Amino acid sequence: MVTKSQFGVRLRQLRKEKKLTQEELAVRIGRSVDALSNLERGKSLPNFITIEQLAQALDVPLGDLFDFDETAISPRRAQLFEELQAVARRLPDNDLELAVEQVRAIGRHSR
The missing domain is CATH 1.20.5 (Single alpha-helices involved in coiled-coils or other helix-helix interfaces)
Structure with a gap:
C-alpha cells in the first residue's frame, strides 16, 4: 500500500529533522523501537492514538504527518x-x- 510507505517516509523525515533517534522517539510515544521501525519502513500503519502521540512527540501539527509530497522519494x-x-x-x-x-x-x- 502506497499510503503506508508514504507515511513511513514522512515519519522518518520528521524524526530526522528533529534530530531524534528511533529509540528516543519510541520512548516518547511509549512504543517499542521495532514498532516504530515498522512504521518507518511502511510495514504497518499506526492507530489514531499513536498518530496523536507522534505529532505531539515531534511537536508538529497532526496534518504534517500526512503531508505527502507526490514527488517525494520512495x-x-x-x-x-x-x-x-x-x-x-x-x-x-x-x-x-x-x-x-x-x-x-x-x-x-x-x-
Missing part, C-alpha cells in the same frame, strides 16, 4: 541515500573525493 531511494551516506562517512578524504567524482560521472551519463 522508501527504497531513501534507504539507498542513507546507505550511500553511511559508506561515505567511513571513507578517507581522498577516497571520498574520488567517490564524488564517480557519482557525478554517473549522473552526467544517466541524463
Whole structure:
C-alpha cells in the first residue's frame, strides 16, 4: 500500500529533522523501537492514538504527518541515500573525493 510507505517516509523525515533517534522517539510515544521501525519502513500503519502521540512527540501539527509530497522519494531511494551516506562517512578524504567524482560521472551519463 502506497499510503503506508508514504507515511513511513514522512515519519522518518520528521524524526530526522528533529534530530531524534528511533529509540528516543519510541520512548516518547511509549512504543517499542521495532514498532516504530515498522512504521518507518511502511510495514504497518499506526492507530489514531499513536498518530496523536507522534505529532505531539515531534511537536508538529497532526496534518504534517500526512503531508505527502507526490514527488517525494520512495522508501527504497531513501534507504539507498542513507546507505550511500553511511559508506561515505567511513571513507578517507581522498577516497571520498574520488567517490564524488564517480557519482557525478554517473549522473552526467544517466541524463
